[in-house]
Amino acid sequence: MSATRTDGVFQALADPNRRQIIECLAGDGPATATGLAGRIGITRQGAAKHLAGLADAGIVTSTREGREVRFALRDGGLEPGAVWLRSVGDQWERRLSSLKRHLDV
Amino acid sequence: MDEVTREVELDSDPERAWQAISEQSELSEWLGGEVTIDLRPGGDLRVREEDAERTGFVEEVDQGRRLSFWWSYRGQEATRVELEVTGHPSGVGSTVRVTESRPLAGLERELADITALATTV
Numbered sequence: 001m002s003a004t005r006t007d008g009v010f011q012a013l014a015d016p017n018r019r020q021i022i023e024c025l026a027g028d029g030p031a032t033a034t035g036l037a038g039r040i041g042i043t044r045q046g047a048a049k050h051l052a053g054l055a056d057a058g059i060v061t062s063t064r065e066g067r068e069v070r071f072a073l074r075d076g077g078l079e080p081g082a083v084w085l086r087s088v089g090d091q092w093e094r095r096l097s098s099l100k101r102h103l104d105v
Numbered sequence: 106m107d108e109v110t111r112e113v114e115l116d117s118d119p120e121r122a123w124q125a126i127s128e129q130s131e132l133s134e135w136l137g138g139e140v141t142i143d144l145r146p147g148g149d150l151r152v153r154e155e156d157a158e159r160t161g162f163v164e165e166v167d168q169g170r171r172l173s174f175w176w177s178y179r180g181q182e183a184t185r186v187e188l189e190v191t192g193h194p195s196g197v198g199s200t201v202r203v204t205e206s207r208p209l210a211g212l213e214r215e216l217a218d219i220t221a222l223a224t225t226v
Contacts, residue, residue, distance in 0.1 A: 081107050081210075084107055084207070085107055085109055088109045088184075088205050089109045089111060091137075092109065092111040092203050092205065093111055094137075095135055095136055095137055095203075096111055096112070096113035096135075096201065096203065097113070098134070098135035098136075098137075099113060099115075099125060099126075099135040099201065100113050100115060101135075102125065102131075102134045102135045103115055103116070103117045103121065103122065103125055104115060104116045104117065
């Protein structure tokens with residue numbers, strides 16, 4: 001029943017490294033990929049990949065600060081309702097763009 | 106209730122926009138799958154996507170203006186979609202507004218609560 005709305009979140013949380021990243025962000029606040037990699041014991045590239053996945057699922061947000069990108073937990077990012085709103089909103093934006101392309105040629 | 110609203114401004118007039126949101130060959134051009142729709146209350150709706158299919162039914166049709174339907178993937182929560190066309194006061198162009206909502210989401214939670222309560226009694 002709830003497969004569509006929570007899929008992204010479950011997928012994001014299925015990986016133990018991602019769960020550790022979330023725990024670090026929840027416990028210690030915003031951090032960079034390098035900082036998180038050091039704390040968890042994985043490569044910076046690995047951390048960056050997980051963070052990108054978490055951002056896609058709407059769980060974390062990123063802000064550029066000078067040469068660094070800091071990641072933080074998004075408010076309400078782990079609530080399935082929030083995930084549903086974002087994914088359904090994105091789908092309609094894509095469909096309505098297609099509608100416009102279809103009509104306004 | 107969870108509800109998402111999006112809209113798009115079109116150069117087309119409302120008549121053309123209505124065609125695009127209510128005729129199956131037109132819907133198939135932009136909705137994201139091959140659409141079959143029986144445009145009357147209770148009529149069947151089917152959207153064949155690349156690797157999945159949504160089925161549902163038409164709720165209401167306000168000819169030339171508004172269309173609402175319910176759809177869901179097999180075995181998943183059904184959601185309600187309302188598509189509305191409005192003309193512009195200038196007489197040129199139109200707006201299509203869509204609202205998708207989850208009227209059954211609260212019900213699902215209530216049922217889960219009732220079931221949980223029933224098993225503890």
